[in-house]
Amino acid sequence: MPGNSSRRGATRRPGSKKGATVGSGGQSRKRLEGKGPTPKATDREHHPAARRARAAEKNSGTGSSRPSTGGGNRSPQKRSSANTAEMVAGRNPVVEALRAGVPAKALYVAARIDSDERVREALKTATEAGLPLLEASRTDLDRLTNGAVHQGIALQVPPYEYAHPDDLLELAADSGRPPLLVVLDGVTDPRNLGAVVRSVAAFGGHGVIVPERRAAGMTATAWKTSAGAAARIPVARVSNVNRAIESLKSAGCFVVGLDAGGDVQLPGLELATGPLVLVAGAEGKGLSRLVRENCDAIASIPMIGGTESLNASVAMGVSLYEVSRLRAE
Helix, strand or coil, X not given: CCCCCXXXXXXXXXXXXXXXCCCCCCCXXXXXXXXXXXXXXXXXXXXXXXXXXHHHHHHHCCCCCCCCCCCCCCCCCCCCHHHHCEEEECHHHHHHHXXXXXXXXXXXXXXXXXXXXXXXXXXXXXXXXXXXXXXXXXXXXXXXXXXXXXXXXXXXXXXXXXXXXXXXXXXXXXXXXXXXXXXXXXXXXXXXXXHHHHHHHHCCCCEEEEECCCCCCCCHHHHHHCCCHHHCCCEXXXXXXXXXXXXXXXCCCEEEEECCCXXXXXXXXXXXXXXXXXXXXXXXXXXXXXXXXXXXXXXXXXXXXXXXXXXXXXXXXXXXXXXXXXXXX
């Protein structure tokens, strides 16, 4: 009958941990208590962000077990060569790069690749050059080349070691000839850069200066276009082209910008036999305003017909030839 506490199940066993049964208060109190703020991703041991941070610290040689999360001005970590190396992907590009003598670190070849003449030539050339031949899966090649069409073969090219502008002046002093340097103001096509390096080598120049940002660097494409001249002509990289020009002027160089409607005509350019710096602008845009104002003179190439302008590398090649001719007189 109701209220009979002697029936089976009506009494609680001694030592039972279960609390009050009337209502819900107190049953889930521990579940509602917070565990504190969520740790940052870099502080969670198995989080991908933490693994990336540990790998970055390992590459930078800091040896710290936890990444720094403080603010303020922090110096950027130096990337390893494995992260900055360039991959030339595809059978034709790889063969052409090897033919041009582009410096390389390793040749990656897919397992069970369908061999043809290009693959055989690449393997033969790499073996003769003493390059390591590494077998890789298609998935690995996709990752190494950032999804490029690699056709089962890729060439790893180390990052280019840029010179300092002062090195170019020292090279000119050692040659016994007046300095002849080229400055490229925002040229973005690496093929133009490679062609300029080739022209500088052909006409007795001592080096090329390019900006760090918004401009082409010495990639494998530039190496290939230079046809091996990049191994003989140093390329310097500067953070500010105008400051580099001012420094060259302080060193006694006469700076001539190449642009349409210049003050002087290129043929018979005065002071060509002295220390000279030729400056070419970006494709289509020409010289930037500040660079143009910083030049000692603006020279133009006389043209016949309706051609309004020349490609940056073509204009520089013509100008270097004219300077070489004037110096030979």
